[in-house]
Amino acid sequence: MEPPIEHSVKLIGPNRWALGHNFVCERAQGDVQDALAVWEIKGEAYHVRKGDFEAEWKAGSILEPFHRAVGPSALHLLGENMVCKIVSMIPNQPSEMDIKRFVRQIEPDIPIPDDYFYQFDEEWERAFFIMERIPGPTLAEVWNDISLAQMDQLVTELLGHVQKMLEHTAPLLSSPGGYGVCDGWLMGPHPEQEGLPHWKPIIAYPVCTAKQLRCHLEKIDFAKKNLTWDPAWQRDNTIFNFGHSDLTPTNIIVADTIASKEHRGPRIKSILDWECGGYYPLWWLWYKPSFCWTMDVPKLPRPYPRDKHPWMFRSTMAGCLKLWTDFDESERIVREQENALAAAREEEKSSDPSDPEALPDIGSLQC
Numbered sequence: 457m458e459p460p461i462e463h464s465v466k467l468i469g470p471n472r473w474a475l476g477h478n479f480v481c482e483r484a485q486g487d488v489q490d491a492l493a494v495w496e497i498k499g500e501a502y503h504v505r506k507g508d509f510e511a512e513w514k515a516g517s518i519l520e521p522f523h524r525a526v527g528p529s530a531l532h533l534l535g536e537n538m539v540c541k542i543v544s545m546i547p548n549q550p551s552e553m554d555i556k557r558f559v560r561q562i563e564p565d566i567p568i569p570d571d572y573f574y575q576f577d578e579e580w581e582r583a584f585f586i587m588e589r590i591p592g593p594t595l596a597e598v599w600n601d602i603s604l605a606q607m608d609q610l611v612t613e614l615l616g617h618v619q620k621m622l623e624h625t626a627p628l629l630s631s632p633g634g635y636g637v638c639d640g641w642l643m644g645p646h647p648e649q650e651g652l653p654h655w656k657p658i659i660a661y662p663v664c665t666a667k668q669l670r671c672h673l674e675k676i677d678f679a680k681k682n683l684t685w686d687p688a689w690q691r692d693n694t695i696f697n698f699g700h701s702d703l704t705p706t707n708i709i710v711a712d713t714i715a716s717k718e719h720r721g722p723r724i725k726s727i728l729d730w731e732c733g734g735y736y737p738l739w740w741l742w743y744k745p746s747f748c749w750t751m752d753v754p755k756l757p758r759p760y761p762r763d764k765h766p767w768m769f770r771s772t773m774a775g776c777l778k779l780w781t782d783f784d785e786s787e788r789i790v791r792e793q794e795n796a797l798a799a800a801r802e803e804e805k806s807s808d809p810s811d812p813e814a815l816p817d818i819g820s821l822q823c
Contacts, residue, residue: 461528462521464542466519468509468512471483474509475540475577476584477512477514478506478577478580479492479575480505481540481586482502482503484503497588502572504586520532529541529543538572538586539588540586541587542582542585545581549638550632550637550734551633552585552731552733555631555633555733556568559621562624562698565620567724569587590709590726592725593712595610595705595710598710606714610714610723614708622698623697624697625695625735627696628665628735629663629666630735635663636663637661637735638732639732643661666693666737673687696738699735700733701736701744702729702731708724708727709725709726709727710724711725
């Protein structure tokens with residue numbers, strides 16, 4: 457990838473940054489007619505313009521990222537109050553900004569950073585995403601400093617947000633924008649991914665029904681991945697629940713005073729990184745934390761304290777979420793949702809996209 461994903465932003469003047477050579481983010485000086493986006497933060501106005509900024513790009517200095525993700529993405533600070541996330545992208549894939557907008561609509565109390573600008577640059581094969589910077593440590597950074605009681609309070613608060621999301625259901629495995637989900641842990645690599653360079657993004661599978669998902673999963677050799685999967689989990693699943701699907705400790709910003717006994721108020725300031733958000737099988741939303749190493753708390757000192765093992769967070773999340781699926785009350789809610797969905801299907805049978813006959817050809821997911 458040229459230039460590398462981490463070299464996508466340059467400082468080209470005071471409060472002025474080139475996003476590749478086709479876009480500029482800058483502090484606003486009066487009204488600008490050709491601005492693609494305008495916003496105000498901490499009393500200062502900013503905007504993004506599109507144009508030919510190649511000369512300024514060449515003369516500018518690389519802005520090093522403060523975080524380089526495992527996948528093809530990087531995070532840059534624009535001043536003190538904004539973050540620019542650069543993500544390798546291809547057309548017709550879910551946009552994190554669209555997913556976050558959807559979450560704000562269905563559950564406005566879930567803490568999410570404000571978004572200011574999103575643009576996919578076809579020439580550079582990457583998206584530029586400017587959002588609010590939320591100050592504070594991540595859960596990964598404070599995990600070793602908080603007590604068991606504080607851990608319990610924090611996880612309980614997080615699970616409250618998760619439970620709100622789970623109440624929203626859909627008949628298809630999908631993201632809110634009508635695309636497939638981008639969680640490679642569940643679906644495995646897309647056939648078109650084979651042979652692509654490592655920096656290429658995960659290609660989302662198309663939307664699919666519960667039956668199609670079951671057929672797809674039955675073809676995967678889970679033993680090769682050192683995983684255990686029970687086909688019965690998917691056999692009885694007919695609806696999909698909304699979830700973040702990537703609630704790692706590094707994606708959760710917490711209050712600065714969380715380790716203090718005097719702390720009052722919410723412990724979670726913001727939940728980040730929504731690009732995997734979508735409608736998933738309920739069993740997946742507890743099973744993934746049970747094995748996914750990205751949910752471990754990194755960089756804990758060794759030997760690990762007995763009550764603060766790096767996998768304690770994910771095992772706690774997995775255990776709590778699994779209990780929900782076993783409770784009679786949860787079963788009742790799921791059955792009510794299924795009955796309501798079945799009634800809606802009967803009313804709109806002719807145009808119902810959950811009908812396998814009405815779905816477009818989706819290649820390897822067909823049974």
